[in-house]
Amino acid sequence: MRIVTDRNFGRRECPSCGCEVPANNNRCPVCGYEFPxxxxxxxxxxxxxxxxxxxxxxxxxxxxxx
Ligand SMILES: [Zn+2]
The missing domain is CATH 1.20.5 (Single alpha-helices involved in coiled-coils or other helix-helix interfaces)
Known part of the structure; x- marks a missing residue:
């Protein structure tokens, strides 16, 4: 059984590179942008x-x- 985790809920777009970052992640894993x-x-x-x-x-x- 697989738990679906990649729903759009709880995600936000990185303003720096445009990739989707989990809402509980304060830092973009791709470009390192820190969300205020x-x-x-x-x-x-x-x-x-x-x-x-x-x-x-x-x-x-x-x-x-x-
Ligand atoms: Zn980014």
Missing amino acids: TASPLQTRLRVWGAILMLLLLLILVLGLLQ
């Missing part, structure tokens, strides 16, 4: 943005219920 990863600060800002949105939604819902 989101910085920890960007990730943190996105998380706080989501928390703020949830809080605003909660306040809105609570305000409507009163």
